[in-house]
Amino acid sequence: AYLSTGKRRLSMIGRLLLLAMTGVVHASGADSCATDRSCAGARSCPCLSDLTTFGIEAGDPFPATIGGERYVYPSGYGTGCETHDDGLEPYCGDSVEPHPNWCTKPWCYVDISNCDKRTSQGVYNSDLHYSYATCGSTNTFDCWREGTCDRPLTDLITQVNSYLLSNVNELEKAESMLTATGGSDCVDSTTYLTSCDCSCCSQQQGWDNQRITFDYTTTTPFGDRPDQPPPKLDTCLSSAVATSFSHVALLEVDDTTRVGYQYYGSSLGTYQQWPGTQWCPETYDPRFRDWYAGGIAGPKDLVLVLDTSMSMASGGRMEMAIDAGVKVIDTLTSVDYATVIAFSTDARPLGGRSTLLKATKYNKERMQIFIRGLRASGGTNFIGAFAAVWAALGSQGSGCNAVVLFMSDGEPTTAPSLVQIEAQAAARGAHVLTYGLGLGSRADREPRGGGRVLRDIACAANGIYYPVAEDDNLGDVMASYYLLLAPLTEPGQMRLTFYEDVFTEKELLAACLAAFRKDGDDIRGAVPSPIGVVCMDVQMLVETSVLEQQEEYPILRDYISRQSTACHNQTASDSALQTLRDDYSAASVCPAPAPLPAATTPPVEAGLLRRTGTADEGGCPAGEGDDDAAFPVGAAAGAAAAAVLLLIVAVAGYCCLCKRKKRPAASTPAQPARDACSTRGSASSASSYPQASYSTSSVVSAPVVQVPATHVAVRPPIVVQAVPLAVPATPMGLPMAEEGPPAADAAAP
Numbered sequence: 001a002y003l004s005t006g007k008r009r010l011s012m013i014g015r016l017l018l019l020a021m022t023g024v025v026h027a028s029g030a031d032s033c034a035t036d037r038s039c040a041g042a043r044s045c046p047c048l049s050d051l052t053t054f055g056i057e058a059g060d061p062f063p064a065t066i067g068g069e070r071y072v073y074p075s076g077y078g079t080g081c082e083t084h085d086d087g088l089e090p091y092c093g094d095s096v097e098p099h100p101n102w103c104t105k106p107w108c109y110v111d112i113s114n115c116d117k118r119t120s121q122g123v124y125n126s127d128l129h130y131s132y133a134t135c136g137s138t139n140t141f142d143c144w145r146e147g148t149c150d151r152p153l154t155d156l157i158t159q160v161n162s163y164l165l166s167n168v169n170e171l172e173k174a175e176s177m178l179t180a181t182g183g184s185d186c187v188d189s190t191t192y193l194t195s196c197d198c199s200c201c202s203q204q205q206g207w208d209n210q211r212i213t214f215d216y217t218t219t220t221p222f223g224d225r226p227d228q229p230p231p232k233l234d235t236c237l238s239s240a241v242a243t244s245f246s247h248v249a250l251l252e253v254d255d256t257t258r259v260g261y262q263y264y265g266s267s268l269g270t271y272q273q274w275p276g277t278q279w280c281p282e283t284y285d286p287r288f289r290d291w292y293a294g295g296i297a298g299p300k301d302l303v304l305v306l307d308t309s310m311s312m313a314s315g316g317r318m319e320m321a322i323d324a325g326v327k328v329i330d331t332l333t334s335v336d337y338a339t340v341i342a343f344s345t346d347a348r349p350l351g352g353r354s355t356l357l358k359a360t361k362y363n364k365e366r367m368q369i370f371i372r373g374l375r376a377s378g379g380t381n382f383i384g385a386f387a388a389v390w391a392a393l394g395s396q397g398s399g400c401n402a403v404v405l406f407m408s409d410g411e412p413t414t415a416p417s418l419v420q421i422e423a424q425a426a427a428r429g430a431h432v433l434t435y436g437l438g439l440g441s442r443a444d445r446e447p448r449g450g451g452r453v454l455r456d457i458a459c460a461a462n463g464i465y466y467p468v469a470e471d472d473n474l475g476d477v478m479a480s481y482y483l484l485l486a487p488l489t490e491p492g493q494m495r496l497t498f499y500e501d502v503f504t505e506k507e508l509l510a511a512c513l514a515a516f517r518k519d520g521d522d523i524r525g526a527v528p529s530p531i532g533v534v535c536m537d538v539q540m541l542v543e544t545s546v547l548e549q550q551e552e553y554p555i556l557r558d559y560i561s562r563q564s565t566a567c568h569n570q571t572a573s574d575s576a577l578q579t580l581r582d583d584y585s586a587a588s589v590c591p592a593p594a595p596l597p598a599a600t601t602p603p604v605e606a607g608l609l610r611r612t613g614t615a616d617e618g619g620c621p622a623g624e625g626d627d628d629a630a631f632p633v634g635a636a637a638g639a640a641a642a643a644v645l646l647l648i649v650a651v652a653g654y655c656c657l658c659k660r661k662k663r664p665a666a667s668t669p670a671q672p673a674r675d676a677c678s679t680r681g682s683a684s685s686a687s688s689y690p691q692a693s694y695s696t697s698s699v700v701s702a703p704v705v706q707v708p709a710t711h712v713a714v715r716p717p718i719v720v721q722a723v724p725l726a727v728p729a730t731p732m733g734l735p736m737a738e739e740g741p742p743a744a745d746a747a748a749p
Helices: 010-021 030-034 142-146 154-181 232-252 290-297 317-330 361-372 382-393 418-428 450-460 474-478 482-488 544-548 553-565 574-584 637-662
Strands: 062-066 069-073 108-110 129-131 211-213 218-220 262-266 271-274 300-307 337-343 347-349 401-408 430-437 465-468 495-500 507-516 530-537
Touching: 062 232, 108 129, 154 232, 154 507, 154 530, 154 553, 232 262, 232 271, 232 530, 290 482, 290 495, 290 507, 290 530, 300 317, 300 382, 317 337, 317 361, 317 401, 317 430, 317 474, 337 361, 337 382, 347 382, 382 401, 382 418, 401 450, 401 474, 401 482, 418 430, 418 450, 430 450, 430 474, 430 482, 450 465, 465 474, 482 574, 495 553, 544 553
Parallel strands: 300 337, 300 401, 401 430, 430 465
Antiparallel strands: 062 069, 218 271, 262 271, 262 530, 337 347, 495 507, 507 530
């Protein structure tokens, strides 16, 4: 049975067989561990040698359910100090790389009434408790405290990454299995512990006024009634998360006064955390937190553009826009760059300057104060708004993916041409997401009114148009922008960021990794769909004070800074973007490009001219100038001369036609709609909004933008002309100081 399941190491099998042949092993196995501390555990916390009282008879296999999947572990699992998990699925088997550190650490089940060591509740049987400490297993980095090892500090990040990878691998595997079976094998919903009624939580030293428990991972479902069960999928996956959290915590947390968390946010809004906590929020949604958005999208440059025209004063639209803007700013991490632009008749950027700002705590507060001070008045000048957008994206930022969130509620009074939008977005590697508030709903098949303008802008700039009804949650829609950035970022990238714990006000370093559904290549055209984001504070392994005492600590800080700001951009295909658009609404899908007109041939008298070859990019047949014309044999001299003359005239006329086709469009004045050779056709000509009028005497050339190598430019940059932005002397909202952030922000990486 051992060999067929592959659940035990061969050395263990050999030892058991040897002991059995010498008559040493008894039915209970107690005598074999009585004199061997490595097997029996510490005298003050002995290992259990028999699990009969817990429903598992001697010699029976040990049942385990993880993430809705059932496993059968060998008999004797958990009895005596052994590396019981080594070689076992789903975390420590051959199919998983890398293995988390706890896979090779000895442990055993213990009687908590007869144990003075750190224990945790069993993850497969809630009546059992287990301990690593009684078997001599210690924190991975104890040697740093004792000064007895030469391990580089970067090993700390490597160890955290391995823990996160094991979590993500199991989540992706379990989600795929549960989706395939419809969750028919899922464990009962009572297996999770809610944070809304954590009866085992209590105040602990070092954790201020929090009521917590080190024995459990608590689950906080999202919704109006957080005391209700989470969605079935999240209930099933909760056991996979709790299993890994429990092993890591019990092995690594040898000092319960050391503040550090493990947490997971699902794409359905469920939140899980170790240590478990008494917490019953009414509005908390992990999907709109900075660690969640950062874990999926990585570093980014973001420009938030909000319409404040007079029409926004009706129907509570201005309040919706303000709430949505504040929510978007909450998703920014300390490695992001962002700014806010309000517009009506004129564009009003934050602080009066179209400049990206590092998303420190101080600057995020500036942005949110600016947003809360917005009021509705004036017209709807898209030209001014986009001029401010391009200026902001031309300033220094993260150099990673750039995204524009452009919200409006109606027809613009002036709007730039789609050719300009496409060129400027491509030059800056930007994706423009547009939001039509009150301009339709997700159920629409086609955009309505001003929604068509916003859709065409999004399509021209490799973005997505979102029609949002007035009874929808605009904030949720806009704050989900990171779903577009998911296919633009390489998966499997751990994100590091410093943050301040809201309860203890201690600085913690969080490492986060996103899990994605594995059906993307076959079902969704290689569009990654997130399952959730798993995070772990580095302080789970070692306190900050110990790190700061190491000579290599400055090197570690530099490593963290470089890793957290690294761009891992990749290009999303047109089909992937169309998939994301269709996921939201049929009205968001970009129309197919208009077909190019078929090449025409000048009329030539039948039988007198035969041309061969293929057409070049201008539509002209290949082989011009070749002697490939066939003439009738035996024709009269006069007829032959006439034919030659006709051939010369036809070729000359045809070449003139080719030259006209190849004439560059840039030599003609800017037009509201594209010509027939545009890759996006002339759909924009149907738009009813007024276009910018440009003349050589009233325009200035836009600066040529140097695109960083990390930017994803879908098309080559095009130099266009644009109306210069006139920034008002006094911006709307509270006055903002022009000096840099306070000293508290200077320490942020």
